[in-house]
Amino acid sequence: MARKKTPGGEMSFLDHLEELRWLLVRSCIAILVGACVAFAFSGFIFDEIIFAPQSGDFITYRFFCDLANKYDLDKSFCIKELPFEIQSRSMDGQFSTDIWTSITAGFIIAFPFILWEFWKFISPALYDKEKKYAAAFIVFTSLLFFAGVFFGHYLITPLSLNFLANYRISDVVKNDIDLDSYLSLVKTTAISCGLVFELPIVMYFLSKVGLVSAKFLRNYRRYAYVIILIIAAIVTPPDVVSQTIVTIPLAILYETSIFIAARMDKKRAKQQNA
Template structure:
Protein backbone atom coordinates (compact mmCIF):
# COMPACT_ATOMS: atom_id res chain seq x y z
CA UNK A 1 0.00 0.00 0.00
CA UNK A 2 2.84 2.32 0.81
CA UNK A 3 4.41 1.63 -2.57
CA UNK A 4 1.15 2.41 -4.30
CA UNK A 5 0.82 5.76 -2.52
CA UNK A 6 4.43 6.53 -3.36
CA UNK A 7 3.78 5.89 -7.04
CA UNK A 8 0.67 8.06 -6.91
CA UNK A 9 2.59 10.90 -5.27
CA UNK A 10 5.36 10.52 -7.83
CA UNK A 11 2.80 10.83 -10.62
CA UNK A 12 1.18 13.85 -8.97
CA UNK A 13 4.56 15.48 -8.52
CA UNK A 14 5.19 14.90 -12.20
CA UNK A 15 1.95 16.68 -13.07
CA UNK A 16 2.87 19.52 -10.72
CA UNK A 17 6.17 20.02 -12.54
CA UNK A 18 4.33 20.04 -15.87
CA UNK A 19 1.84 22.57 -14.51
CA UNK A 20 4.63 24.98 -13.58
CA UNK A 21 6.27 24.46 -16.98
CA UNK A 22 3.01 25.56 -18.62
CA UNK A 23 2.60 28.49 -16.21
CA UNK A 24 6.13 29.82 -16.79
CA UNK A 25 5.80 29.34 -20.54
CA UNK A 26 2.49 31.20 -20.55
CA UNK A 27 4.03 34.07 -18.58
CA UNK A 28 6.90 34.24 -21.08
CA UNK A 29 4.43 34.36 -23.98
CA UNK A 30 2.48 37.17 -22.29
CA UNK A 31 5.67 39.15 -21.72
CA UNK A 32 6.59 38.67 -25.37
CA UNK A 33 3.06 39.66 -26.38
CA UNK A 34 3.37 42.86 -24.35
CA UNK A 35 6.59 43.74 -26.16
CA UNK A 36 4.94 42.98 -29.50
CA UNK A 37 1.92 45.10 -28.56
CA UNK A 38 4.17 48.11 -28.05
CA UNK A 39 5.57 47.63 -31.56
CA UNK A 40 2.23 46.81 -33.16
CA UNK A 41 2.50 49.56 -35.80
CA UNK A 42 5.73 48.09 -37.13
CA UNK A 43 4.42 44.51 -36.90
CA UNK A 44 1.29 45.27 -38.91
CA UNK A 45 2.47 47.90 -41.40
CA UNK A 46 5.88 46.38 -42.20
CA UNK A 47 5.64 42.67 -41.36
CA UNK A 48 2.01 41.54 -41.58
CA UNK A 49 1.05 43.73 -44.55
CA UNK A 50 4.45 43.45 -46.22
CA UNK A 51 3.47 40.53 -48.52
CA UNK A 52 0.44 42.58 -49.67
CA UNK A 53 2.77 45.09 -51.33
CA UNK A 54 3.74 44.34 -54.93
CA UNK A 55 7.27 45.57 -54.16
CA UNK A 56 7.79 42.99 -51.42
CA UNK A 57 11.29 41.52 -51.65
CA UNK A 58 10.04 38.02 -52.53
CA UNK A 59 7.96 39.28 -55.45
CA UNK A 60 10.93 41.23 -56.82
CA UNK A 61 13.15 38.18 -56.50
CA UNK A 62 10.69 35.85 -58.24
CA UNK A 63 10.05 38.47 -60.91
CA UNK A 64 13.77 38.65 -61.67
CA UNK A 65 13.93 34.84 -61.90
CA UNK A 66 10.86 34.73 -64.13
CA UNK A 67 12.28 37.42 -66.41
CA UNK A 68 15.67 35.77 -66.62
CA UNK A 69 14.36 32.29 -67.40
CA UNK A 70 11.19 33.34 -69.28
CA UNK A 71 8.79 31.86 -66.75
CA UNK A 72 5.43 32.87 -65.28
CA UNK A 73 5.35 36.68 -64.83
CA UNK A 74 2.60 36.74 -62.20
CA UNK A 75 5.07 38.11 -59.62
CA UNK A 76 5.93 41.13 -61.74
CA UNK A 77 3.30 43.52 -60.44
CA UNK A 78 3.03 46.83 -58.66
CA UNK A 79 -0.08 46.05 -56.64
CA UNK A 80 -1.93 42.88 -55.69
CA UNK A 81 -5.56 42.86 -56.93
CA UNK A 82 -7.37 42.84 -53.60
CA UNK A 83 -8.34 45.11 -50.72
CA UNK A 84 -8.53 44.33 -47.02
CA UNK A 85 -11.66 45.06 -45.04
CA UNK A 86 -12.88 44.72 -41.47
CA UNK A 87 -16.54 43.72 -41.14
CA UNK A 88 -16.92 43.33 -37.36
CA UNK A 89 -16.87 45.95 -34.62
CA UNK A 90 -14.22 44.17 -32.55
CA UNK A 91 -12.32 42.78 -35.56
CA UNK A 92 -9.26 45.00 -35.44
CA UNK A 93 -8.96 44.80 -31.67
CA UNK A 94 -9.16 41.01 -31.83
CA UNK A 95 -6.48 40.92 -34.53
CA UNK A 96 -4.25 43.19 -32.44
CA UNK A 97 -4.47 40.94 -29.37
CA UNK A 98 -4.07 37.59 -31.15
CA UNK A 99 -1.27 38.83 -33.37
CA UNK A 100 0.56 40.11 -30.29
CA UNK A 101 0.14 36.70 -28.63
CA UNK A 102 1.43 34.93 -31.73
CA UNK A 103 4.44 37.24 -31.83
CA UNK A 104 4.92 36.64 -28.10
CA UNK A 105 5.04 32.89 -28.72
CA UNK A 106 7.66 33.32 -31.44
CA UNK A 107 9.76 35.65 -29.30
CA UNK A 108 9.63 33.39 -26.24
CA UNK A 109 10.15 30.12 -28.15
CA UNK A 110 13.76 29.55 -26.89
CA UNK A 111 12.54 29.93 -23.30
CA UNK A 112 9.69 27.47 -23.94
CA UNK A 113 12.26 25.00 -25.30
CA UNK A 114 14.29 25.50 -22.13
CA UNK A 115 11.27 24.67 -20.00
CA UNK A 116 10.44 21.59 -22.06
CA UNK A 117 14.03 20.39 -21.83
CA UNK A 118 14.00 20.71 -18.05
CA UNK A 119 10.77 18.69 -17.98
CA UNK A 120 12.13 15.76 -20.05
CA UNK A 121 15.73 15.90 -18.80
CA UNK A 122 15.19 13.46 -15.89
CA UNK A 123 14.65 10.71 -18.48
CA UNK A 124 17.95 11.46 -20.23
CA UNK A 125 21.52 10.37 -19.53
CA UNK A 126 23.92 12.74 -17.78
CA UNK A 127 25.89 13.32 -20.99
CA UNK A 128 22.69 14.19 -22.81
CA UNK A 129 21.65 16.64 -20.10
CA UNK A 130 24.88 18.58 -20.66
CA UNK A 131 23.90 19.19 -24.29
CA UNK A 132 21.09 21.58 -23.39
CA UNK A 133 22.77 24.62 -24.93
CA UNK A 134 23.17 22.78 -28.24
CA UNK A 135 19.57 21.62 -28.12
CA UNK A 136 18.24 25.13 -27.45
CA UNK A 137 20.48 26.66 -30.13
CA UNK A 138 19.67 24.11 -32.85
CA UNK A 139 15.94 23.89 -32.11
CA UNK A 140 15.60 27.69 -31.95
CA UNK A 141 17.55 28.11 -35.17
CA UNK A 142 15.34 25.58 -36.96
CA UNK A 143 12.19 27.26 -35.67
CA UNK A 144 13.22 30.79 -36.67
CA UNK A 145 14.49 29.49 -40.01
CA UNK A 146 11.11 27.85 -40.59
CA UNK A 147 9.24 31.02 -39.64
CA UNK A 148 11.41 33.01 -42.06
CA UNK A 149 10.86 30.44 -44.82
CA UNK A 150 7.12 30.49 -44.22
CA UNK A 151 6.97 34.28 -44.17
CA UNK A 152 9.31 35.11 -47.07
CA UNK A 153 8.52 32.14 -49.35
CA UNK A 154 5.28 30.29 -48.62
CA UNK A 155 3.19 33.29 -47.56
CA UNK A 156 3.96 35.47 -50.61
CA UNK A 157 3.46 32.48 -52.92
CA UNK A 158 0.09 31.73 -51.37
CA UNK A 159 -1.07 35.36 -51.31
CA UNK A 160 0.00 35.98 -54.89
CA UNK A 161 -1.66 32.81 -56.16
CA UNK A 162 -4.94 33.29 -54.29
CA UNK A 163 -5.17 37.03 -55.01
CA UNK A 164 -4.76 36.48 -58.76
CA UNK A 165 -7.10 33.49 -58.93
CA UNK A 166 -10.46 34.57 -60.36
CA UNK A 167 -13.54 32.58 -61.30
CA UNK A 168 -15.15 35.51 -63.08
CA UNK A 169 -14.45 39.16 -63.90
CA UNK A 170 -17.66 40.00 -62.05
CA UNK A 171 -16.11 39.00 -58.72
CA UNK A 172 -13.95 41.57 -56.91
CA UNK A 173 -11.57 40.44 -54.18
CA UNK A 174 -12.26 42.26 -50.91
CA UNK A 175 -10.52 40.06 -48.38
CA UNK A 176 -11.54 40.05 -44.73
CA UNK A 177 -8.66 41.12 -42.50
CA UNK A 178 -9.14 38.04 -40.33
CA UNK A 179 -8.63 35.78 -43.36
CA UNK A 180 -5.51 37.60 -44.54
CA UNK A 181 -3.78 37.86 -41.17
CA UNK A 182 -4.77 34.28 -40.37
CA UNK A 183 -2.99 33.10 -43.52
CA UNK A 184 0.19 35.04 -42.69
CA UNK A 185 0.29 33.90 -39.06
CA UNK A 186 -0.70 30.29 -39.67
CA UNK A 187 1.68 29.76 -42.58
CA UNK A 188 4.68 31.30 -40.82
CA UNK A 189 4.06 29.63 -37.47
CA UNK A 190 3.18 26.23 -38.95
CA UNK A 191 6.32 26.23 -41.10
CA UNK A 192 8.42 27.08 -38.04
CA UNK A 193 6.98 24.07 -36.23
CA UNK A 194 7.42 21.83 -39.29
CA UNK A 195 11.12 22.76 -39.35
CA UNK A 196 11.33 21.19 -35.89
CA UNK A 197 10.98 17.78 -37.58
CA UNK A 198 14.61 16.75 -36.87
CA UNK A 199 14.13 17.54 -33.18
CA UNK A 200 10.88 15.56 -33.05
CA UNK A 201 12.55 12.63 -34.83
CA UNK A 202 15.39 12.75 -32.29
CA UNK A 203 13.04 12.24 -29.35
CA UNK A 204 10.89 9.68 -31.20
CA UNK A 205 14.05 7.73 -32.01
CA UNK A 206 15.17 7.97 -28.37
CA UNK A 207 11.84 6.41 -27.36
CA UNK A 208 12.19 3.71 -30.02
CA UNK A 209 9.07 4.83 -31.90
CA UNK A 210 10.90 5.72 -35.13
CA UNK A 211 13.92 4.16 -36.82
CA UNK A 212 16.11 5.16 -39.74
CA UNK A 213 14.91 2.07 -41.61
CA UNK A 214 11.28 3.14 -41.18
CA UNK A 215 12.04 6.61 -42.57
CA UNK A 216 13.98 5.16 -45.50
CA UNK A 217 11.21 2.70 -46.33
CA UNK A 218 8.61 5.47 -46.43
CA UNK A 219 10.85 8.03 -48.15
CA UNK A 220 9.03 7.75 -51.49
CA UNK A 221 5.69 8.45 -49.84
CA UNK A 222 7.15 11.41 -47.96
CA UNK A 223 8.55 12.87 -51.18
CA UNK A 224 5.18 12.53 -52.90
CA UNK A 225 3.49 14.35 -50.00
CA UNK A 226 6.13 17.11 -50.12
CA UNK A 227 5.63 17.52 -53.88
CA UNK A 228 1.86 17.72 -53.44
CA UNK A 229 2.25 20.41 -50.77
CA UNK A 230 4.65 22.36 -53.00
CA UNK A 231 2.25 22.11 -55.94
CA UNK A 232 -0.65 23.40 -53.85
CA UNK A 233 1.04 26.46 -52.35
CA UNK A 234 3.01 27.59 -55.42
CA UNK A 235 2.11 28.93 -58.88
CA UNK A 236 2.24 26.41 -61.76
CA UNK A 237 5.93 26.76 -62.56
CA UNK A 238 8.82 24.43 -61.82
CA UNK A 239 11.14 26.96 -60.15
CA UNK A 240 8.67 27.91 -57.42
CA UNK A 241 7.86 24.28 -56.67
CA UNK A 242 11.54 23.38 -56.42
CA UNK A 243 12.19 26.27 -54.02
CA UNK A 244 9.50 24.95 -51.68
CA UNK A 245 10.34 21.26 -52.12
CA UNK A 246 14.08 21.34 -51.47
CA UNK A 247 14.06 22.56 -47.81
CA UNK A 248 11.32 20.11 -46.82
CA UNK A 249 13.15 17.25 -48.51
CA UNK A 250 16.41 18.21 -46.80
CA UNK A 251 14.65 18.19 -43.42
CA UNK A 252 13.38 14.68 -44.06
CA UNK A 253 16.83 13.42 -45.08
CA UNK A 254 18.40 15.06 -42.02
CA UNK A 255 15.80 13.30 -39.87
CA UNK A 256 16.95 9.94 -41.27
CA UNK A 257 20.55 10.64 -40.26
CA UNK A 258 19.40 11.77 -36.81
CA UNK A 259 17.43 8.55 -36.28
CA UNK A 260 20.48 6.53 -37.40
CA UNK A 261 22.75 8.51 -35.06
CA UNK A 262 20.44 7.96 -32.09
CA UNK A 263 20.24 4.22 -32.70
CA UNK A 264 24.05 3.94 -32.86
CA UNK A 265 24.48 5.96 -29.65
CA UNK A 266 21.91 3.78 -27.85
CA UNK A 267 23.72 0.61 -28.93
CA UNK A 268 27.01 2.00 -27.59
CA UNK A 269 25.50 2.76 -24.19
CA UNK A 270 23.89 -0.68 -23.81
Protein backbone atom coordinates in the same frame (compact mmCIF):
# COMPACT_ATOMS: atom_id res chain seq x y z
CA MET B 1 7.23 25.35 -3.09
CA ALA B 2 9.67 22.60 -2.14
CA ARG B 3 9.50 19.40 -4.11
CA LYS B 4 8.18 16.38 -2.26
CA LYS B 5 10.06 13.21 -3.08
CA THR B 6 9.46 9.56 -2.48
CA PRO B 7 11.74 7.71 -0.07
CA GLY B 8 13.85 6.61 -3.07
CA GLY B 9 14.60 10.23 -3.90
CA GLU B 10 12.31 10.37 -6.93
CA MET B 11 9.40 12.75 -7.41
CA SER B 12 5.89 11.33 -7.18
CA PHE B 13 3.34 11.53 -10.00
CA LEU B 14 1.56 14.45 -8.33
CA ASP B 15 4.87 16.28 -7.97
CA HIS B 16 5.45 15.85 -11.70
CA LEU B 17 2.03 17.34 -12.34
CA GLU B 18 2.90 20.25 -10.06
CA GLU B 19 6.12 20.83 -12.01
CA LEU B 20 4.19 20.71 -15.27
CA ARG B 21 1.69 23.23 -13.94
CA TRP B 22 4.43 25.69 -13.04
CA LEU B 23 6.10 25.08 -16.41
CA LEU B 24 2.87 26.16 -18.11
CA VAL B 25 2.48 29.15 -15.77
CA ARG B 26 6.02 30.43 -16.43
CA SER B 27 5.60 29.83 -20.17
CA CYS B 28 2.34 31.80 -20.24
CA ILE B 29 3.99 34.66 -18.35
CA ALA B 30 6.84 34.68 -20.88
CA ILE B 31 4.33 34.75 -23.75
CA LEU B 32 2.48 37.67 -22.13
CA VAL B 33 5.73 39.59 -21.70
CA GLY B 34 6.57 38.96 -25.35
CA ALA B 35 3.03 39.99 -26.31
CA CYS B 36 3.45 43.32 -24.47
CA VAL B 37 6.66 43.97 -26.38
CA ALA B 38 4.95 43.08 -29.66
CA PHE B 39 1.95 45.28 -28.81
CA ALA B 40 4.28 48.23 -28.29
CA PHE B 41 5.62 47.74 -31.83
CA SER B 42 2.35 46.65 -33.41
CA GLY B 43 2.50 49.39 -36.05
CA PHE B 44 5.79 48.08 -37.37
CA ILE B 45 4.66 44.46 -37.15
CA PHE B 46 1.50 45.05 -39.18
CA ASP B 47 2.85 47.49 -41.78
CA GLU B 48 6.32 46.03 -42.36
CA ILE B 49 5.72 42.32 -41.72
CA ILE B 50 2.11 41.12 -41.78
CA PHE B 51 0.68 43.31 -44.55
CA ALA B 52 3.95 43.51 -46.50
CA PRO B 53 3.18 40.46 -48.71
CA GLN B 54 0.14 42.30 -50.08
CA SER B 55 2.43 44.77 -51.86
CA GLY B 56 3.95 43.93 -55.23
CA ASP B 57 7.21 45.43 -53.96
CA PHE B 58 7.61 42.65 -51.38
CA ILE B 59 11.08 41.12 -51.46
CA THR B 60 9.79 37.66 -52.47
CA TYR B 61 7.88 38.99 -55.49
CA ARG B 62 10.89 41.02 -56.60
CA PHE B 63 13.13 37.96 -56.27
CA PHE B 64 10.86 35.74 -58.38
CA CYS B 65 10.26 38.54 -60.89
CA ASP B 66 14.02 39.04 -61.36
CA LEU B 67 14.40 35.27 -61.64
CA ALA B 68 11.65 35.09 -64.26
CA ASN B 69 13.14 37.93 -66.31
CA LYS B 70 16.59 36.42 -66.16
CA TYR B 71 15.61 32.89 -67.20
CA ASP B 72 12.45 33.73 -69.21
CA LEU B 73 10.08 31.97 -66.79
CA ASP B 74 6.51 32.61 -65.67
CA LYS B 75 6.15 36.34 -64.83
CA SER B 76 3.10 36.11 -62.58
CA PHE B 77 5.11 37.67 -59.73
CA CYS B 78 5.97 40.82 -61.70
CA ILE B 79 3.09 42.73 -60.14
CA LYS B 80 2.48 46.10 -58.51
CA GLU B 81 -0.25 45.03 -56.12
CA LEU B 82 -2.31 41.94 -55.41
CA PRO B 83 -5.93 42.22 -56.58
CA PHE B 84 -7.73 42.26 -53.24
CA GLU B 85 -8.63 44.61 -50.40
CA ILE B 86 -8.54 43.81 -46.69
CA GLN B 87 -11.53 44.88 -44.61
CA SER B 88 -12.64 44.69 -40.99
CA ARG B 89 -16.37 44.03 -40.57
CA SER B 90 -16.76 44.24 -36.80
CA MET B 91 -16.52 47.18 -34.42
CA ASP B 92 -13.77 45.62 -32.28
CA GLY B 93 -12.15 43.81 -35.21
CA GLN B 94 -8.94 45.80 -35.38
CA PHE B 95 -8.47 45.95 -31.60
CA SER B 96 -9.01 42.21 -31.06
CA THR B 97 -6.77 41.52 -34.05
CA ASP B 98 -4.03 43.61 -32.47
CA ILE B 99 -4.34 41.71 -29.19
CA TRP B 100 -4.30 38.21 -30.67
CA THR B 101 -1.54 39.04 -33.12
CA SER B 102 0.56 40.35 -30.24
CA ILE B 103 -0.02 37.08 -28.36
CA THR B 104 1.09 35.10 -31.42
CA ALA B 105 4.19 37.27 -31.73
CA GLY B 106 4.74 36.82 -27.99
CA PHE B 107 4.78 33.05 -28.45
CA ILE B 108 7.41 33.37 -31.19
CA ILE B 109 9.53 35.71 -29.05
CA ALA B 110 9.25 33.49 -25.96
CA PHE B 111 9.89 30.24 -27.82
CA PRO B 112 13.52 29.80 -26.59
CA PHE B 113 12.39 30.33 -22.98
CA ILE B 114 9.58 27.77 -23.41
CA LEU B 115 12.17 25.33 -24.74
CA TRP B 116 14.34 25.96 -21.70
CA GLU B 117 11.40 25.23 -19.39
CA PHE B 118 10.62 22.06 -21.34
CA TRP B 119 14.26 20.96 -21.09
CA LYS B 120 14.27 21.47 -17.31
CA PHE B 121 11.12 19.37 -17.08
CA ILE B 122 12.52 16.36 -18.99
CA SER B 123 16.15 16.65 -17.85
CA PRO B 124 15.70 14.41 -14.76
CA ALA B 125 14.93 11.53 -17.15
CA LEU B 126 18.12 12.08 -19.18
CA TYR B 127 21.62 10.75 -18.67
CA ASP B 128 24.30 13.09 -17.32
CA LYS B 129 26.08 13.22 -20.68
CA GLU B 130 22.78 14.16 -22.38
CA LYS B 131 22.15 16.98 -19.92
CA LYS B 132 25.36 18.65 -21.15
CA TYR B 133 23.66 19.36 -24.47
CA ALA B 134 21.03 21.67 -22.99
CA ALA B 135 22.43 24.84 -24.58
CA ALA B 136 22.95 23.14 -27.94
CA PHE B 137 19.40 21.75 -27.86
CA ILE B 138 17.83 25.12 -27.11
CA VAL B 139 19.93 27.03 -29.66
CA PHE B 140 19.50 24.48 -32.45
CA THR B 141 15.77 24.00 -31.86
CA SER B 142 15.17 27.76 -31.64
CA LEU B 143 17.10 28.37 -34.85
CA LEU B 144 15.06 25.71 -36.64
CA PHE B 145 11.82 27.27 -35.41
CA PHE B 146 12.82 30.82 -36.40
CA ALA B 147 14.06 29.54 -39.78
CA GLY B 148 10.68 27.87 -40.31
CA VAL B 149 8.79 31.05 -39.39
CA PHE B 150 11.02 33.03 -41.75
CA PHE B 151 10.53 30.42 -44.50
CA GLY B 152 6.77 30.42 -44.02
CA HIS B 153 6.34 34.19 -44.01
CA TYR B 154 8.80 35.15 -46.73
CA LEU B 155 8.24 32.25 -49.11
CA ILE B 156 5.11 30.16 -48.51
CA THR B 157 2.83 33.09 -47.52
CA PRO B 158 3.52 35.31 -50.56
CA LEU B 159 3.33 32.32 -52.90
CA SER B 160 -0.02 31.31 -51.38
CA LEU B 161 -1.37 34.87 -51.46
CA ASN B 162 -0.38 35.29 -55.08
CA PHE B 163 -2.08 32.03 -56.04
CA LEU B 164 -5.28 32.61 -54.06
CA ALA B 165 -5.64 36.30 -54.94
CA ASN B 166 -5.33 35.63 -58.67
CA TYR B 167 -7.55 32.55 -58.69
CA ARG B 168 -10.78 33.40 -60.52
CA ILE B 169 -14.07 31.55 -60.89
CA SER B 170 -15.65 34.57 -62.59
CA ASP B 171 -14.87 38.24 -63.24
CA VAL B 172 -18.12 39.08 -61.46
CA VAL B 173 -16.60 38.15 -58.08
CA LYS B 174 -14.36 40.70 -56.39
CA ASN B 175 -11.93 39.86 -53.61
CA ASP B 176 -12.70 41.86 -50.47
CA ILE B 177 -10.89 39.74 -47.91
CA ASP B 178 -11.88 39.79 -44.27
CA LEU B 179 -9.12 40.83 -41.87
CA ASP B 180 -9.43 37.63 -39.83
CA SER B 181 -9.16 35.48 -42.97
CA TYR B 182 -5.99 37.22 -44.11
CA LEU B 183 -4.35 37.07 -40.70
CA SER B 184 -5.34 33.44 -40.26
CA LEU B 185 -3.43 32.57 -43.43
CA VAL B 186 -0.36 34.60 -42.47
CA LYS B 187 -0.12 33.46 -38.84
CA THR B 188 -1.04 29.84 -39.48
CA THR B 189 1.52 29.55 -42.28
CA ALA B 190 4.33 31.06 -40.20
CA ILE B 191 3.65 29.02 -37.05
CA SER B 192 3.01 25.80 -39.01
CA CYS B 193 6.27 26.11 -40.94
CA GLY B 194 8.10 26.87 -37.70
CA LEU B 195 6.77 23.64 -36.20
CA VAL B 196 7.42 21.64 -39.40
CA PHE B 197 11.05 22.73 -39.25
CA GLU B 198 11.24 20.99 -35.88
CA LEU B 199 10.94 17.67 -37.72
CA PRO B 200 14.58 16.63 -37.04
CA ILE B 201 14.11 17.26 -33.31
CA VAL B 202 10.85 15.32 -33.24
CA MET B 203 12.47 12.44 -35.11
CA TYR B 204 15.34 12.44 -32.62
CA PHE B 205 13.00 11.85 -29.69
CA LEU B 206 10.82 9.36 -31.60
CA SER B 207 13.94 7.44 -32.62
CA LYS B 208 15.25 7.57 -29.08
CA VAL B 209 12.18 5.80 -27.73
CA GLY B 210 12.08 3.40 -30.69
CA LEU B 211 8.85 4.59 -32.33
CA VAL B 212 10.53 5.56 -35.63
CA SER B 213 13.49 4.01 -37.42
CA ALA B 214 15.66 5.08 -40.34
CA LYS B 215 14.37 2.06 -42.28
CA PHE B 216 10.79 3.26 -41.84
CA LEU B 217 11.63 6.77 -43.08
CA ARG B 218 13.56 5.40 -46.07
CA ASN B 219 10.70 3.07 -47.02
CA TYR B 220 8.24 5.97 -47.04
CA ARG B 221 10.64 8.46 -48.61
CA ARG B 222 8.93 8.31 -52.02
CA TYR B 223 5.55 9.16 -50.48
CA ALA B 224 7.05 12.01 -48.48
CA TYR B 225 8.63 13.47 -51.61
CA VAL B 226 5.36 13.20 -53.53
CA ILE B 227 3.60 15.18 -50.79
CA ILE B 228 6.38 17.79 -50.77
CA LEU B 229 6.21 18.16 -54.57
CA ILE B 230 2.42 18.50 -54.48
CA ILE B 231 2.66 21.28 -51.90
CA ALA B 232 5.35 23.04 -53.93
CA ALA B 233 3.30 22.73 -57.13
CA ILE B 234 0.22 24.24 -55.49
CA VAL B 235 1.84 27.35 -54.00
CA THR B 236 4.31 28.19 -56.79
CA PRO B 237 3.99 29.30 -60.44
CA PRO B 238 4.14 26.57 -63.11
CA ASP B 239 7.90 26.55 -63.52
CA VAL B 240 10.55 24.18 -62.24
CA VAL B 241 12.79 26.80 -60.62
CA SER B 242 10.15 28.11 -58.21
CA GLN B 243 9.01 24.63 -57.25
CA THR B 244 12.61 23.60 -56.60
CA ILE B 245 13.19 26.58 -54.30
CA VAL B 246 10.26 25.48 -52.12
CA THR B 247 11.06 21.76 -52.31
CA ILE B 248 14.74 21.88 -51.34
CA PRO B 249 14.37 23.02 -47.67
CA LEU B 250 11.61 20.48 -47.00
CA ALA B 251 13.63 17.69 -48.62
CA ILE B 252 16.68 18.64 -46.56
CA LEU B 253 14.61 18.42 -43.38
CA TYR B 254 13.39 14.94 -44.29
CA GLU B 255 16.86 13.68 -45.17
CA THR B 256 18.22 15.17 -41.94
CA SER B 257 15.55 13.27 -40.04
CA ILE B 258 16.66 10.03 -41.71
CA PHE B 259 20.28 10.74 -40.76
CA ILE B 260 19.32 11.40 -37.14
CA ALA B 261 17.17 8.27 -36.98
CA ALA B 262 20.04 6.18 -38.40
CA ARG B 263 22.43 7.52 -35.75
CA MET B 264 19.94 6.68 -33.01
CA ASP B 265 19.43 3.17 -34.45
CA LYS B 266 23.19 2.51 -34.34
CA LYS B 267 23.41 3.86 -30.81
CA ARG B 268 20.50 1.67 -29.68
CA ALA B 269 22.09 -1.40 -31.32
CA LYS B 270 25.38 -0.79 -29.50
CA GLN B 271 23.57 -0.48 -26.16
CA GLN B 272 21.70 -3.73 -26.78
CA ASN B 273 24.90 -5.53 -27.72
CA ALA B 274 26.63 -4.22 -24.61
